[in-house]
Amino acid sequence: MSFQPAHISEVQTPALVIDGAIARQNIATMAASIPGTRLRPHMKATKCTALAREQVRAGHTTFTCATPREVVGMIKAGVGNDLLLANESVDAIRLQEMAALQDSALITVAIDSDETLHAAHVAGIQHVLIDVNVGLPRCGIAPELAGQLADKARARGKTVRGVMGYEGHLMMVAENSERLAKVESCMALLRAAAHDVGGDIISAGGTGTYNLHSNTGVTEIQAGSYSLMDTQYAQLGLPFAQAVFVFGTVISSNAQWAVVDVGLKSLGMDHGNPSIDGHAVWFCSDEHTTFSPNEGAPPKVGTRIRVTPAHIDPTVAQHEAAWVVSGDDIVDRWAIDLRGW
Amino acid sequence: MSFQPAHISEVQTPALVIDGAIARQNIATMAASIPGTRLRPHMKATKCTALAREQVRAGHTTFTCATPREVVGMIKAGVGNDLLLANESVDAIRLQEMAALQDSALITVAIDSDETLHAAHVAGIQHVLIDVNVGLPRCGIAPELAGQLADKARARGKTVRGVMGYEGHLMMVAENSERLAKVESCMALLRAAAHDVGGDIISAGGTGTYNLHSNTGVTEIQAGSYSLMDTQYAQLGLPFAQAVFVFGTVISSNAQWAVVDVGLKSLGMDHGNPSIDGHAVWFCSDEHTTFSPNEGAPPKVGTRIRVTPAHIDPTVAQHEAAWVVSGDDIVDRWAIDLRGW
Numbered sequence: 001m002s003f004q005p006a007h008i009s010e011v012q013t014p015a016l017v018i019d020g021a022i023a024r025q026n027i028a029t030m031a032a033s034i035p036g037t038r039l040r041p042h043m044k045a046t047k048c049t050a051l052a053r054e055q056v057r058a059g060h061t062t063f064t065c066a067t068p069r070e071v072v073g074m075i076k077a078g079v080g081n082d083l084l085l086a087n088e089s090v091d092a093i094r095l096q097e098m099a100a101l102q103d104s105a106l107i108t109v110a111i112d113s114d115e116t117l118h119a120a121h122v123a124g125i126q127h128v129l130i131d132v133n134v135g136l137p138r139c140g141i142a143p144e145l146a147g148q149l150a151d152k153a154r155a156r157g158k159t160v161r162g163v164m165g166y167e168g169h170l171m172m173v174a175e176n177s178e179r180l181a182k183v184e185s186c187m188a189l190l191r192a193a194a195h196d197v198g199g200d201i202i203s204a205g206g207t208g209t210y211n212l213h214s215n216t217g218v219t220e221i222q223a224g225s226y227s228l229m230d231t232q233y234a235q236l237g238l239p240f241a242q243a244v245f246v247f248g249t250v251i252s253s254n255a256q257w258a259v260v261d262v263g264l265k266s267l268g269m270d271h272g273n274p275s276i277d278g279h280a281v282w283f284c285s286d287e288h289t290t291f292s293p294n295e296g297a298p299p300k301v302g303t304r305i306r307v308t309p310a311h312i313d314p315t316v317a318q319h320e321a322a323w324v325v326s327g328d329d330i331v332d333r334w335a336i337d338l339r340g341w
Numbered sequence: 342m343s344f345q346p347a348h349i350s351e352v353q354t355p356a357l358v359i360d361g362a363i364a365r366q367n368i369a370t371m372a373a374s375i376p377g378t379r380l381r382p383h384m385k386a387t388k389c390t391a392l393a394r395e396q397v398r399a400g401h402t403t404f405t406c407a408t409p410r411e412v413v414g415m416i417k418a419g420v421g422n423d424l425l426l427a428n429e430s431v432d433a434i435r436l437q438e439m440a441a442l443q444d445s446a447l448i449t450v451a452i453d454s455d456e457t458l459h460a461a462h463v464a465g466i467q468h469v470l471i472d473v474n475v476g477l478p479r480c481g482i483a484p485e486l487a488g489q490l491a492d493k494a495r496a497r498g499k500t501v502r503g504v505m506g507y508e509g510h511l512m513m514v515a516e517n518s519e520r521l522a523k524v525e526s527c528m529a530l531l532r533a534a535a536h537d538v539g540g541d542i543i544s545a546g547g548t549g550t551y552n553l554h555s556n557t558g559v560t561e562i563q564a565g566s567y568s569l570m571d572t573q574y575a576q577l578g579l580p581f582a583q584a585v586f587v588f589g590t591v592i593s594s595n596a597q598w599a600v601v602d603v604g605l606k607s608l609g610m611d612h613g614n615p616s617i618d619g620h621a622v623w624f625c626s627d628e629h630t631t632f633s634p635n636e637g638a639p640p641k642v643g644t645r646i647r648v649t650p651a652h653i654d655p656t657v658a659q660h661e662a663a664w665v666v667s668g669d670d671i672v673d674r675w676a677i678d679l680r681g682w
Contacts, residue, residue: 003434012432014682044627066628087628088592088600090643091353093344112593115642137623137631139593139600168626251429252453252480259429259480261682264655270610270625282478284611285509286385286654287407287428287682290478301456302431313627314605318659320681340661341355341602341628 008328009304013249014266016319017306018228018334020326022243024054026227029239031058034210034221040084040203042224043070043338045313048322049077050334051227056080064203064222068094073338075101082106084129084203086164086222088116088139094341095123102126108161112141117153127159129201132193134165134186143189147196162201165190166222171208172232180212187216207233207240230312232271244322245306246274246315248289250299258298262307263287268314275308349669350645354590355607357660358647359569359675361667363584365395367568370580372399375551375562381425381544383565384411384679386654389663390418391675392568397421405544405563406679409435414679416442423447425470425544427505427563429457429480435682436464443467449502453482458494468500470542473534475506475527484530488537503542506531507563512549513573521553528557548574548581571653573612585663586647587615587656589630591640599639603648604628609655616649 005011030039041055044066052063052074062082065071068091071083083105089095098107102125110131111117120128130150133140141149143165150160167186173179187204194202194217205213205221213221225233228244248262260276263286267274273281274289282290289307292298299305309315316322317339324332346352371380382396385407393404393415403423406412409432412424424446430436439448443466451472452458461469471491474481482490484506491501508527514520528545535543535558546554546562554562566574569585589603601617604627608615614622615630623631630648633639640646650656657663658680665673 012434012682088642089602090590090592093353113642116592133595137598138626138629142595249431251431251457254474254483257478261430264609264611264652265658265680266682268605268610269655270605285479288479301429301454311605314610317606339606341353341607 005323005330007330008247008325011247011323011330013247014262015247016316016322016336017245017247018322018324019243020324020331022241023051023227026229026240026243027054027058030210030223030226031060035059037062038220040064040220040222041227042066042206042222043074045224045316046227047316047336047338048334049074049079049337050332052079055227062220064224067341068098069340070338071098071107072101075105077337080105083108085109086131086166086203088112088131090115090119092119092123095119095125099124110164111149111153112139114152117149117156121156121158127161128153129161129203130163130193130197132163132165132190134167134189134204136166136169138168140165143193146193150197160197160199162199162203163190163194163197164201164203165193166206167204167209168206171206174235179209183209183212184216187213187218191217207238208236225312228312228316230271230315231275231308231310242308244312244316245308248305248307250301250303250305253298253301255297257282257290257292259288259290260305260307261287262289266315266318267307267309268311268318270314271310274310276305346664346671348671349588349666352588352664352671354588355603356588357657357663357677358586358588359663359665360584361665361672363582364392364568367570367581367584368395368399371551371564371567372401376400378403379561381405381561381563382568383407383427383547383563384415386565386657387568388657388677388679389675390415390420390678391673393420396568403561405565408682409439410681411679412439412448413442416446418678421446424449426450427472427507427544429453429472431456431460433460433464436460436466440465451505452490452494453480455493458490458497462497462499468502469494470502470544471504471534471538473504473506473531475508475530475545477507477510479509481506484534487534491538501538501540503540503544504531504535504538505542505544506534507547508545508550509547512547513577515576520550524550524553525557528554528559532558548579549577566653569653569657571612571656572616572649572651583649585653585657586649589646589648591642591644591646594639594642596638598623598631598633600629600631601646601648602628603630607656607659608648608650609652609659611655612651615651617646
């Protein structure tokens with residue numbers, strides 16, 4: 001696309017729009033609370049090296065990635081010096097691509113089984129982290145087996161940097177004290193595993209629990225969504241503001257409802273419908289969202305509408321780029337350059 | 342990606358995989374039922390000019406598009422000679438891009454308001470179709486106002502090709518006779534509007550209702566999903582088989598569950614979780630699906646798994662390309678080249 005808009009009214013829609021000042025404020029708020037390498041920002045939420053550069057400016061130098069493409073893309077963009085693939089892989093080609101970049105940055109790959117250790121070893125990956133299951137039924141070895149896997153890794157010459165354990169099932173526990181207590185129970189499992197594994201790193205947490213780890217023994221937090229936020233995390237009353245929207249244009253309107261050109265292909269839908277301030281969202285279609293105002297008449301055709309996604313991660317991943325605004329002026333274009341796998 | 346797999350076991354995952362023989366059989370089945378220009382295949386479901394070429398081979402030459410990028414991409418690929426943008430747009434730049442291609446193919450744009458007529462006119466679009474609301478609360482003018490809009494269009498020199506009305510709210514009515522009766526009610530509205538509008542085209546329908554229009558007066562059907570299918574449409578007992586999967590690799594496994602590397606960013610989630618034959622899907626995360634077998638032990642790390650999406654349209658749109666298989670051999674790579682807007 002060669003057209004470069006100068007004002008938000010000129011943006012072609014649907015468009016991912018980031019309020020740069022709000023995103024930077026979110027990043028500054030987090031950096032004040034979890035500074036430097038205490039935070040390992042997660043790239044899966046934003047998939048954008050330009051945004052990661054803002055996190056580097058705020059003092060973070062270590063990053064979490066969910067896919068090999070994120071790791072490789074960060075290194076090729078020269079962002080970060082310590083990249084953790086916080087996910088398992090047995091893809092020989094992609095592991096080799098990462099291994100070939102080990103002179104450019106410290107690359108660490110999570111393992112949770114003999115097979116993932118073997119794949120990392122064969123590919124020539126030097127640094128590994130033991131992924132420990134702390135309650136979320138997903139990846140991670142049982143805590144009591146973590147030490148054995150670390151021993152096997154060391155026996156094959158690997159450097160074992162420590163453990164990670166993602167308490168993802170607790171991110172949306174609504175009541176703060178309950179969330180804190182449950183996080184502590186999970187982290188007791190992770191500390192026990194860390195004792196058996198050794199190494200310097202105990203990595204855990206996310207945007208929903210970033211501030212509940214003061215006494216958990218965790219050395220670093222993997223939060224990512226905090227920089228842009230979404231309507232689900234907004235329910236937790238966190239000190240981060242909504243910095244991203246999908247900007248749309250009303251393309252049809254009548255006395256009862258209007259339709260904006262933001263749909264299933266520009267929104268992550270696993271957390272449900274998006275929101276539109278002052279309006280009720282009826283439903284989303286491939287390229288449309290039907291909605292009606294809480295008061296008054298529906299907006300006319302051509303009206304620009306901010307649609308707020310329910311889940312930021314899969315929303316961002318559907319866009320080629322985000323327009324960065326300062327007020328209503330377009331000040332930058334950030335490629336979502338870490339999409340894919 | 343330079344790596345070109347020859348066998349499905351070599352495909353890097355997650356990967357969109359199309360069984361070419363099944364897709365061609367679906368296309369042949371539809372072409373036998375709704376031949377030639379009686380079907381105007383919808384590109385929003387597949388966003389793939391290579392697949393559209395198969396539809397051309399089956400005798401279809403007219404296509405339905407949801408976005409200007411689909412229209413422009415089809416023309417630049419030389420596929421189809423009559424492209425309908427079955428959606429409203431007030432984007433001057435994109436309308437002009439389409440207008441500039443009117444010598445290469447017949448381009449028709451749906452309008453449902455004075456504003457969308459005006460935008461099409463200013464951009465130099467010659468052919469329009471009146472989009473009529475037949476019950477789905479989305480785009481489309483009220484049936485009784487369709488004739489007036491057609492008159493306004495003709496007064497501005499437009500060629501009004503007829504009407505369209507999408508009964509999308511009826512696609513998943515489970516009971517056949519009920520679906521037929523409701524389709525007939527909607528199409529009575531569309532026929533009345535067509536009488537007022539004039540022109541040759543009465544366009545409607547989708548994969549869920551393609552075979553219910555024998556007596557509705559509709560001149561063409563806009564089905565798209567039939568070529569690849571998904572688990573939601575499969576509930577209707579249509580004569581089309583599942584031709585597309587998201588192929589994944591088990592990356593973590595234990596006695597209770599396994600995790601495959603297919604998640605929210607490779608699946609459309611608005612129709613709910615995907616399916617895995619012989620297994621129960623527990624939940625999807627950004628890059629993972631957790632599942633367990635109905636019988637026996639979970640599959641081991643490294644096992645390849647076929648994940649069947651619940652909704653094809655937003656699933657396909659998340660992938661850069663699809664691998665086409667014949668049995669377990671990779672025989673082609675089809676770019677999903679019409680993504681975006």
